Every structure is written in C-alpha cells, then in structure tokens.
Amino acid sequence: MLLLYTARLFRQCRKLPNMPRICGRICYTLYVYAMLFVYIRILCS
Numbered sequence: 001m002l003l004l005y006t007a008r009l010f011r012q013c014r015k016l017p018n019m020p021r022i023c024g025r026i027c028y029t030l031y032v033y034a035m036l037f038v039y040i041r042i043l044c045s
Helices: 002-015 021-044
Strands: none
C-alpha cells in the first residue's frame, strides 16, 4: 500500500512542470525508500 501511494505521488510530481526540484527529490527519495522497504520485506519473509 505504501508503494502504491508513493508511486502515485511520484507520478504526480513528475507531471507538474512548475513544481520545484525539492518536491521532485522528496518524491524520488520516498519512491526509492518504498522500493527498498518492499525488497527487504520480500527477502525477510
């Protein structure tokens, strides 16, 4: 669920050209953390 929410937020930030770079970096960082979280969860299960 966290991954879907983060991916949607990341896509919204990428669509808007007027958004500052900070928002893009935050969205990208959240996306990377979500991917790592899911990957670690799969490895540990």
